[in-house]
Amino acid sequence: MEQKTISRREFLKEMGLVAGVSLLASSPWFSAFAQEQETQKEKARLAVIGTGSRGCFHLNMFVRDPKCEVVAICDDYRPSIDAALKITPHANVYTVYRKLLEDPNVDGVLIATPLHLHREMVEASFQAGKHVFCEKSLSKTLDDALAIYKAYQNTDKVLFVGQQRLFDPRYIKAIEMIEQGVIGPIQGIKTFWYRNNDWRRPVPSPELERKINWRLYREFSLGMMTELACHQVQLGSWALKELPNRMMGSGSLTWWKDGREVYDNVSILYLYDSGVRMSFDSIISNKFYGCEEQIMGHEGTIEPEKGKFFYETIPPAAGILQLVNEAEKGIFESIPFAGPSWVPETANKNKGEFLIGEKPKEDGSRLTDRAFVEAVITGKRVEKLVEEGYYATTLSILGDQAMQEGRIIDYPDEYKIDYLNHKAPSALAPAAPENV
Amino acid sequence: MKDTVITARRKKTEVFTFIACIVVAIGLNIFAIAKYNTAWSELYSQIVYVLVIGCIIYALWTVLRLVFYGIIGLIRRL
Ligand SMILES: NC(=O)c1ccc[n+]([C@@H]2O[C@H](COP(=O)([O-])OP(=O)(O)OC[C@H]3O[C@@H](n4cnc5c(N)ncnc54)[C@H](O)[C@@H]3O)[C@@H](O)[C@H]2O)c1
Numbered sequence: 467m468e469q470k471t472i473s474r475r476e477f478l479k480e481m482g483l484v485a486g487v488s489l490l491a492s493s494p495w496f497s498a499f500a501q502e503q504e505t506q507k508e509k510a511r512l513a514v515i516g517t518g519s520r521g522c523f524h525l526n527m528f529v530r531d532p533k534c535e536v537v538a539i540c541d542d543y544r545p546s547i548d549a550a551l552k553i554t555p556h557a558n559v560y561t562v563y564r565k566l567l568e569d570p571n572v573d574g575v576l577i578a579t580p581l582h583l584h585r586e587m588v589e590a591s592f593q594a595g596k597h598v599f600c601e602k603s604l605s606k607t608l609d610d611a612l613a614i615y616k617a618y619q620n621t622d623k624v625l626f627v628g629q630q631r632l633f634d635p636r637y638i639k640a641i642e643m644i645e646q647g648v649i650g651p652i653q654g655i656k657t658f659w660y661r662n663n664d665w666r667r668p669v670p671s672p673e674l675e676r677k678i679n680w681r682l683y684r685e686f687s688l689g690m691m692t693e694l695a696c697h698q699v700q701l702g703s704w705a706l707k708e709l710p711n712r713m714m715g716s717g718s719l720t721w722w723k724d725g726r727e728v729y730d731n732v733s734i735l736y737l738y739d740s741g742v743r744m745s746f747d748s749i750i751s752n753k754f755y756g757c758e759e760q761i762m763g764h765e766g767t768i769e770p771e772k773g774k775f776f777y778e779t780i781p782p783a784a785g786i787l788q789l790v791n792e793a794e795k796g797i798f799e800s801i802p803f804a805g806p807s808w809v810p811e812t813a814n815k816n817k818g819e820f821l822i823g824e825k826p827k828e829d830g831s832r833l834t835d836r837a838f839v840e841a842v843i844t845g846k847r848v849e850k851l852v853e854e855g856y857y858a859t860t861l862s863i864l865g866d867q868a869m870q871e872g873r874i875i876d877y878p879d880e881y882k883i884d885y886l887n888h889k890a891p892s893a894l895a896p897a898a899p900e901n902v
Numbered sequence: 903m904k905d906t907v908i909t910a911r912r913k914k915t916e917v918f919t920f921i922a923c924i925v926v927a928i929g930l931n932i933f934a935i936a937k938y939n940t941a942w943s944e945l946y947s948q949i950v951y952v953l954v955i956g957c958i959i960y961a962l963w964t965v966l967r968l969v970f971y972g973i974i975g976l977i978r979r980l
Binding site (some may be wrong): 525784785786787788789790 | 930931933934935937938939940943947948951952955960
């Protein structure tokens with residue numbers, strides 16, 4: 467198995483950036499790599515709880531990282547255990563996660579189970595003294611998200627959330643450009659995720675339907691909101707440095723009427739106090755437009771999924787070429803009877819430029835995993851990472867609530883934490899009078 | 903087939919004509935920069951286009967001359 471470490475220098479090279487200083491400013495979570503030279507000979511002993519598709523994806527990353535040793539895995543479904551053992555044959559196998567947490571050889575756990583289980587697993591892991599990487603969404607309910615955040619506040623352990631865009635060079639570069647004012651003040655963000663598949667997984671026997679296709683049932687998941695929107699709405703707070711206070715939306719089941727309980731067609735608007743809006747749209751019966759986030763500034767647009775940015779005004783062609791072009795037009799074009807009074811405002815044909823000089827090769831998952839390994843070794847927390855994950859989760863949940871209730875939802879004060887323009891209720895409460 | 907003799911005078915005329923065409927192309931570039939209000943650095947950054955345009959002008963001028971002297975020759979023969 468090929469094991470390869472990535473140094474901060476290599477990472478910057480990958481991003482096509484020579485000077486990393488400004489980059490570090492736009493990516494506080496990247497500070498996880500700050501001590502990567504000193505930790506060269508150390509190893510993080512990790513365990514993965516939930517070795518389904520995402521758990522195995524992480525296992526594949528971990529076994530390639532020389533600073534990591536996968537010591538244990540846990541799953542309560544035999545095929546998932548077998549899949550994991552193919553990747554890491556020597557790991558100890560557990561079927562009950564609490565037993566795994568008793569293993570003193572485990573420094574940190576990665577939780578990749580369905581999200582309704584995250585809260586109890588994160589809390590138990592912290593209680594057992596383990597560092598935690600919890601896949602997104604942090605939870606299915608606001609209470610669980612807040613409980614996870616509080617558990618994090620009450621421990622000195624590391625918590626990572628599976629919001630890999632935070633470690634994706636394209637996104638980091640995009641945010642850096644936004645902070646430098648390259649695209650001007652942001653006027654709106656449009657996010658969408660279109661697919662054309664039923665999102666189902668094959669089930670060997672009917673009683674396993676809910677266990678395997680948990681994404682489709684409200685008991686376990688909020689469907690597209692917790693699975694897809696969660697990634698994209700996180701970009702709003704990162705790019706705007708502001709959290710929305712209101713949301714509205716509409717959701718329906720228009721195509722995959724196969725017994726599922728979650729929507730297959732959703733549209734949400736997040737309203738920021740500044741007047742800017744961010745939308746999230748998703749349909750899983752048409753994939754023409756794919757997945758993208760369009761960050762629209764007064765002077766340019768960034769589409770980080772494509773890894774591109776577009777200036778509003780393209781610099782004009784050289785004078786001599788314009789002259790030749792005009793002469794050519796004069797010679798070859800027939801004279802119209804009258805100019806058109808209306809020209810359709812179709813999308814700009816501007817091809818744009820790559821954010822990091824080339825077509826994107828991968829998302830930030832590999833770097834997120836490497837950063838987690840580093841953080842487990844050093845025990846150093848990564849600033850703002852959990853807060854970004856917390857709000858990605860709560861905004862997805864509230865978006866779902868807005869659709870369910872068919873009304874405009876105000877972000878509830880009791881679920882605010884101290885981050886950006888939000889203040890935790892305790893911080894808002896008037897100070898108790900001092901004893902005199 | 904007859905041997906063709908290109909006189910020194912003809913060569914000189916052609917060289918001057920070519921230089922004149924390049925000068926005209928440079929003039930066009932200056933005119934275009936002023937007209938479209940683009941950067942003066944295009945005086946050298948667009949030099950390849952200027953040379954190409956100079957060659958095109960020279961070729962067009964040569965075609966014009968050939969047609970003109972052809973017609974004159976024809977008239978004289980009549
Ligand atoms: N960050 C990303 O891009 C990304 C991508 C896909 C999934 N995810 C997240 O990863 C998590 C898992 O998704 P998935 O697609 O791998 O699901 P999955 O169904 O493929 O895997 C979940 C696994 O958890 C196991 N499990 C369930 N209950 C358990 C328990 N009590 N103890 C131990 N194991 C248990 C299941 O048997 C299964 O093997 C979800 O939170 C999902 O949102 C994140």
